[in-house]
Amino acid sequence: MTETVFRAGPALTHRRVLAIALPIVLANATVPILGAVDTGVVGQLGEAAPIGAVGIGAIILSALYWIFGFLRMGTTGLTAQAWGARDHAEVDAMLSRALMIGGVAGLGMILLQAPLFAGAFIVSPASPEVETLARQYMAIRIWSAPAAIAIYGITGWLIAQERTRAVLVIQLWMNGLNIALDLLFVLGFDWGVPGVAAATFLAEWSGAALGLWMCRGAFSGGAWCDRARVFDPARLRHMAGVNTDILIRSLLLQGIFVSFLFLGADFGDVPLAANQILLQFLQITAYALDGFAFAAEALVGQALGARMRAALRQAALMTSFWGLLSCVGLALVFALFGGAIIDTMTTAEPVREAARDFLPYMVAAPLLGLASWMLDGIFIGATRTRDMRNMMLLSVLIYAATVAALVPALGNHGLWVAFLVSFVARAVTLGLRYPALEAQAER
Template sequence: MADIARPPPPLLGHGRVLKIALPIVLSNATVPILGAVDTGVVGQLGQAAPIGAVGIGAIILSAVYWIFGFLRMGTTGLTAQAWGARDHAEVDAMLSRALMIGLAAGCAMIVLQQAIFAGAFMLSPASAEVEGMARQYMAIRVWSAPAAIAIYGLTGWLIAQERTSAVLAIQLWMNGLNIGLDLLFVLVFDWGVPGVAVATFLAEWSGAGLGLWLCRGAFRGTAWKDWPRVFDRARLRHMASVNTDILIRSLLLQAIFVSFLFLGADFGDVPLAANQILLQFLEITAYALDGFAFAAEALVGQALGARERLALRRAALMTSFWGLLACAGLALAFAAFGGAIIDTMTTAETVRAEARLYLHYMVAAPVAGVAAWMLDGIFIGATRSRDMRNMMLLSAAIYAAAAAALVPAFGNHGLWIAFLISFVARGITLGLRYPALEAQAAG
């Protein structure tokens, strides 16, 4: 059978870690480029409203799609464990489950689009002109929601098998096509804001199509349509439990970031702008570390599925080594070039000066956060989602207590310190649960 013919994974070395991680880092690098092109092409229309409409429309849809990030993480962990256990029928069945969840969630978004849009504009009101254009933009893009969310599942399934070069191919194709169609529809055909939406709609469906083609090996067998296995109640309950815990953990993490922005707004426009600029440093760090965290998800999951405790420990140590190396490099780069990076992001001298006051926190952030980022990947691979949920709840409480104590006394400095404390708390609390994770592999 085709399942038996699949080769075992190679021995774990630095080359294998980098082969998984580097395509993800390159894939992430394409994301801000697409955002810049979307903004740039509508900027050529010579009006402010189209820029705001595309910006707010994209943010609303991205925020909703972000909720379904659990599908990517849960699929990676569960598929990696099945792969490590050499249960290739379950690997293929996981692909069917992930695709069904993605398609169902996307169809639900289409049905509920009016309620979603209305709720979003209640929370983030805009001018009548901008809101009208944004609704037009979202009304087109929402029809690719099934594809956009299904891509989370496809990506997680591929990462679990260390096929990150395929993930890079999907991202490059999708973003490259999107950019080309942006230029064609807006600058040549003069379609304006709808042109940007149609470009993304076509790119997302084509990206999902490419993803399915890259997963075509699974469809050559029969396990993907073994419906008693695909709809097995025990497996579905486990998948739902893992995904729910990851969703709760992600919402708590998002609550920390949102509260940081809201608390920073109390200090005035200049500190708020400075904080927003400095958060881009964290985004750069997250993009760089994603590759090594994803490698941890795949390798730890496979080791756990194979019940190889030493392989699990080696996977955790080797991926964390590269994560720490990347964070040390980023910290040095931020120390050396942070001022120049700030200057490229704003021409306002007051904001530049304010951001420099807090730049040392960005130098500290990669080192303070590396344990949290890497342990997230390790625990996702092991599908220890309950630990992730509980430790995030504890970390959020620690952050809230730190902010309550430090912000009144030290203002924006206190807010940044509390923010970094939340990173450290996540790393320490998850680290305390790591021995139980290893014990699971020996059980």
């Protein structure tokens, strides 16, 4: 294989791709472990309300923080391009901008917590006992919002420079400390739900502090505090445009998932439960593919910054190759062991049967979704976010048309077909814009 050398880094090889991707896959694997421990610890209290309170509180805060997920993606693309162009002053300035956005957004969350929490419980009502405990939980955790959102920017900045081992270290530290403090505060000190919240509060602030230490090289020069560069109007407008496009695209994508759940509820409790179980398979797929999509973000962004079209194409192909291997492997696992996995997730026989009926769609999902996942990473690295926004809107319209055509006749089967069609639509529409992305590398 011919090796391509980036001006920003070493030869582009499979080893380099795996060195970027595997730490992200491992970091993602720790996320469900933390959720299980949170649930298991409060479960030792012997009451249902604390479990529900921690669950709904975590979901509400995650949804609020998710709004700022654009900060991770936008920071990766813009930083990777600056890195590829050897504009190290801009790389350092990007970190400052990301941290400022995280800090301001987190402070806004703290100041607006009362209406945010009230609105959340209007959308997702709970029993008085659960709501009271959930409010206690969120009232503690919200004070780490600046840290939690800033970590998005820190993570994106590190990924852009292929420093995914540092991302893994931050994730392991945060989740490990969170688990240890869960056990100490809840089982040792008997603090209950506030103890779980305090554990996460301390873990998030310590994770942000560790992240800043990992980024300490940026603070050795003067660019990170160069007001003229950091607050340059043209760069700020470009960053705002990129982040706004990503936010709109993400909201549209979330709309597909939310509508899938709501429409599934119309078919009864059993199909709804089956859909929920099968979506966990999709979550596993996303965790596995994230590593290779993130590698595409970094490598494509660097190649574009270096104005190396051949390197950009090779980065896209090489990361997608590993994504394909992962998807084929996951499809085989789902096909061979999907029934057994379903049985471990529920003991309700009607739900088991329904989930098996719809399992073939989940076997197909990794294969049909591969191109959309990888193209997302490629387009984020190139910061072609307007294309992402527009093609996502078109994909939503195709999904809605498919739902209207198939669901009345086929029910939940039609809903699953429409869901998979949305993956294909994203892939096809973004694929049509890929030649323009490559051409950008030569301008």
